Amino acid sequence: MAIIIPELWAYVLLILIPILAISITIMTTYYIRKKPSSKVTGYLSLFVRKLEIVSIPEIDGDTNQSNAKRQIVSRLAIVYLLLILFYLSNTIGVFYYVMSDVVQAMTQGSTGLSRIISIILIESPFDGGWVGSLPWYGHVPLPPAGVDLFHEPWNWIFFTAARTDNPNFFMNTISDMMLNSFFFASFFLVPLLVPPIRKSFVSSLFLFTSGMAVATRSIFGLFAQAWNLLFDSAIIQFGLEQVTAGELQVITEWEIISMTLPIIIVMCVILSIIGWKLWRSHYPDHNRSQLWFMLYVIGSFWCSLFAILIL
Amino acid sequence: MKSYRKIIHLIVVISFITLLIAPTFSGAADVNLSPALSTTIERDYWPTDGWLNSTPEEQGMDSTKLIEMMENVDDQYYDLHSVVIARHGRIVFEEYPDHRYDADQIHRLYSATKSVLSALIGIAIQEGFIESTDVRVIDFFPDYTFANMTPQKERMTLWHLLTMTSGVEWDEWSVPYEHPENSIGLMWQSGDPIQYFLDLPMANEPGENWIYNSGGSLLMSYIINETTGLLPLDFAIEYLFEPLGITSHHWITDLNGIHSGSGELFLTPRDMTKFGYLFLNNGTWADEQIVPAGWVTGSTNTTLIQDEADEHRGYGLHWWTRPTVGAYYASGRFGQHIFVVPEYDLVVTFTGGIPDGDVYPGFLLLYQYILPSIMSEMSTSPLGIAPLIITLIALVVPITCAGLYWKRLTSTACGFA
Numbered sequence: 102m103a104i105i106i107p108e109l110w111a112y113v114l115l116i117l118i119p120i121l122a123i124s125i126t127i128m129t130t131y132y133i134r135k136k137p138s139s140k141v142t143g144y145l146s147l148f149v150r151k152l153e154i155v156s157i158p159e160i161d162g163d164t165n166q167s168n169a170k171r172q173i174v175s176r177l178a179i180v181y182l183l184l185i186l187f188y189l190s191n192t193i194g195v196f197y198y199v200m201s202d203v204v205q206a207m208t209q210g211s212t213g214l215s216r217i218i219s220i221i222l223i224e225s226p227f228d229g230g231w232v233g234s235l236p237w238y239g240h241v242p243l244p245p246a247g248v249d250l251f252h253e254p255w256n257w258i259f260f261t262a263a264r265t266d267n268p269n270f271f272m273n274t275i276s277d278m279m280l281n282s283f284f285f286a287s288f289f290l291v292p293l294l295v296p297p298i299r300k301s302f303v304s305s306l307f308l309f310t311s312g313m314a315v316a317t318r319s320i321f322g323l324f325a326q327a328w329n330l331l332f333d334s335a336i337i338q339f340g341l342e343q344v345t346a347g348e349l350q351v352i353t354e355w356e357i358i359s360m361t362l363p364i365i366i367v368m369c370v371i372l373s374i375i376g377w378k379l380w381r382s383h384y385p386d387h388n389r390s391q392l393w394f395m396l397y398v399i400g401s402f403w404c405s406l407f408a409i410l411i412l
Numbered sequence: 413m414k415s416y417r418k419i420i421h422l423i424v425v426i427s428f429i430t431l432l433i434a435p436t437f438s439g440a441a442d443v444n445l446s447p448a449l450s451t452t453i454e455r456d457y458w459p460t461d462g463w464l465n466s467t468p469e470e471q472g473m474d475s476t477k478l479i480e481m482m483e484n485v486d487d488q489y490y491d492l493h494s495v496v497i498a499r500h501g502r503i504v505f506e507e508y509p510d511h512r513y514d515a516d517q518i519h520r521l522y523s524a525t526k527s528v529l530s531a532l533i534g535i536a537i538q539e540g541f542i543e544s545t546d547v548r549v550i551d552f553f554p555d556y557t558f559a560n561m562t563p564q565k566e567r568m569t570l571w572h573l574l575t576m577t578s579g580v581e582w583d584e585w586s587v588p589y590e591h592p593e594n595s596i597g598l599m600w601q602s603g604d605p606i607q608y609f610l611d612l613p614m615a616n617e618p619g620e621n622w623i624y625n626s627g628g629s630l631l632m633s634y635i636i637n638e639t640t641g642l643l644p645l646d647f648a649i650e651y652l653f654e655p656l657g658i659t660s661h662h663w664i665t666d667l668n669g670i671h672s673g674s675g676e677l678f679l680t681p682r683d684m685t686k687f688g689y690l691f692l693n694n695g696t697w698a699d700e701q702i703v704p705a706g707w708v709t710g711s712t713n714t715t716l717i718q719d720e721a722d723e724h725r726g727y728g729l730h731w732w733t734r735p736t737v738g739a740y741y742a743s744g745r746f747g748q749h750i751f752v753v754p755e756y757d758l759v760v761t762f763t764g765g766i767p768d769g770d771v772y773p774g775f776l777l778l779y780q781y782i783l784p785s786i787m788s789e790m791s792t793s794p795l796g797i798a799p800l801i802i803t804l805i806a807l808v809v810p811i812t813c814a815g816l817y818w819k820r821l822t823s824t825a826c827g828f829a
Contacts, residue, residue: 157821169821173814180810 106221108203115200118193119288122311126304130297151302151383152178154390182303186310187401194314194405196221201281201319202254205274254278254319255326260336263348271351278319286316290375299382309379313372313398317405320361320368325409327357369402453757455501458698459689460657463682466502468785473497477785478505481777485509490773491765492747493519494681497782498689498759503682510765518660518678519763522744526629527711528652528687529673530574530730532636532644534695534707535651541639545571549578549610552635559611564618570635572618573628574729575715579616580609582625588768589745596674599627605666606634622716622727626674629730630666633673644671655702656690658683675744681761688742688750688759691731712740712752741774749774756786 106114129145136142152175158165199221258278262271289312292298299305330336331354336344346354376398377391384390457464468475478497485492486509493513497505508514521528536542549568550558558565564579572578584595591597602608609627616623633644640647645663648671653661660683664676671677679687690696691712695703707729714726714733726733733740742750747764751774760782762774 166822170818173818177810177814184806184810 108221111196111200111203111221114196115204115285118196118311119292119308122289122304122307123292123298126298126301129304130301148303149301154179154384154387182306183310183397183401186306187404189307190310190314191405193311194318197282197285197315198318198322199254201278201285202258204281205277207270207274253322255322256336259326259330259349260344262351263336263344268351271349275323275357278323282316282319286312288312289315293375293379299379302383305379305383309376310401313376313402314405316372317365317368317402320364321406321409323357324361324365324406327354327361328410330354331358365406369399372402373398453500455693457501459501459686460655460698462657463498463503463685464501465506466500466504468497468499468504471499471502471504472786473499473504473782474785475505477781481781482507482509484781485773485777488773490747491767492773493763493765494761495777496681496685496761498685499786500757501689503685506682513763515682516660516680518662518680519684519748520675520744521677521679521684521742522675522746522748523626523629524684524742524744524748524750525673525675525677526626526730527742527750528648528677529629529632529636529644530711531652531687531690531703531707532648532673533570533574533632533729534703534711536636536640536647537707538701538704539640539651542570542635545569545574549573549631552638553606553610556607556610560613562614564614564616568614568618570632573625573632575619576622576625576628576727577616577619577716578623578625578628579614579618579620580612580625580627581615582612582623582627584626585624596626599630600666603667605630606668629674630672633666633670636673637670643669644673652702655697655700656683656686658686681763684742684748684750684763685759685761688752688761691740692752692754692757692759739778743772743774747772747774751778753778753783756783758782758786 126149129149133142133146133149154175155172157169157172203221258271258274262274265271289308293305293308293312298308326336330346330349335346373395377395380391380394468478482495485495491510493508493510495505495507495509496503506515513519533542533545537544547570548566549570549572550566552570568578568580582595587594589596592601599605599608605627609631612627615621636642636644636647642650643665645661648663649661653659658679660680662678663671664678666672690702691708694705695701695708696705711729711731712733713728715729716727728740731740732743738755739751739753741752742748745768747762747766749760749762749772751760751762752758753760760774760778762777764772766772
């Protein structure tokens, strides 16, 4: 089962997702403040209020046993929350990855290669959540038939890059994709500058993890495509048509890898710092949890790249 | 403590829902385009005495796409006479949209004949009638005179005829075939087509320029006749048609009684498919090497890009190729096609009466319907059950660790007690 999103809806979602996330955060915060003792507030507070973490006490009586249990459950809840956020943010990341390609203008020379975007397809939200697979519809006039086949962004871009006679096409596409990704990531990361949003526990973590996934997905994809091309030696489109590394005349796969890897490392550092600051704003006195959260940020960052690479 | 119970309840509910939806999604991608990699397949039978039939679904194809294809043929008024699709050695689809044609009726191959002729040349080399493709053309015709003799003409070989790079002054595409200035027309009008061809002045160095040249194909019919002592049809029957079980055939001869290799062979669509199937199997048929495997490879590899402006279309040894695609095909006027797609173990034959000037729909139908009908077979999740396993690990490991930690904590406490 695949999820198909019409192009118009994709554009609506592009704007709607961060707006919805921020709106829900603000409304929830407002509701909790207005009606602090209602039953609904009890559930909503889970999204806004942080879970208290203190050191797990030694068990020497019923009281401490209860406290210890509560602390373990809190930690467990945070772990599951982070796992859900990883899944959710990766799904959102691949969606924005495709959209960062879809929104850019394309001039591909005179070869007639073209992309037709009428729908965007998530092969499976389950797969998409873990690794991301959200291709769109590309078209090659060989033969002159519009075949309903879908392509992942860099896969198609590399393929068309080898087929086009427009020398500017590929480099322009790379820079546009990167800029679009950073722009879309700002939808999620910039709101963290607003204190009420930053202090909303689940919301801030959602915005941070989503921003991280959106910012990195394009460059991960570029790196992975160059890497795969280097070792698999060919991109296959339409199940038959091949493009080899040697056909990329503007840039080599090694150049792409050497160009993207430093950016990926710098992004890891920047996002780790943002994550560290965010976690500190929730748990300023709990150094151990800060360490674990940093491990989560760095781990999920490299896990996402690794998942794209092996596929 | 109540709120923490709620958290646990929430986790349990989410886990349960995830487990429920996981199998639904984990094997569910509609469009995975990974191609089949295997091209060497052991055959359980050979269609010498006739093709076995099968359904598209049994051979991994989506019949709805093929039905859509025929609807498109109707909608577009394509003058198709037959469509035969063979996959994994079975005919899975066979239609005769024009009621004047049926499975038993032979159909003219037009220039698709050239690919059969090429196979005959390969066989003649295998059987020792022809030394190699490097033999000079003039050496095949010792009894003929050659006007406009130049060193270039002396260097023209069988290879150049096969690759359409003979270098002779020739033009059969700029004007319609029926036009009196068409090189083909001039050749036939001359009364002695071979002498006409051999006398042509050279325009290029052999091997340099690709120019479609049916005259060279006709010349090769004569080369078969000269070297084997058999008429091309007799040679074909003995070495090609009989092993393949092709019994219905007709081959028009020229004024000299030689069967013309440029485009006058008639076969049934099923037998055309057999010929494609022979090449699909690297020239092997019923464990016998009919056409040398090297010849099949050489014929179907791109020797030359046919047109510099169209890098996607190439030419082998009287076979058309797609340099960027793992497919090759025999092609004849009015839409005669035999497509061979080794990646998908597929042979597709079209015969038709498409008017000159119209785009032949063969490739369009192949790409728009036939290949997608196979691709839907490969609709498997790129990850298989991996997401399910990852999810289970993600759900189970934290709670197990927490449980173990709690056990350790309480047992330590008990120890103290």
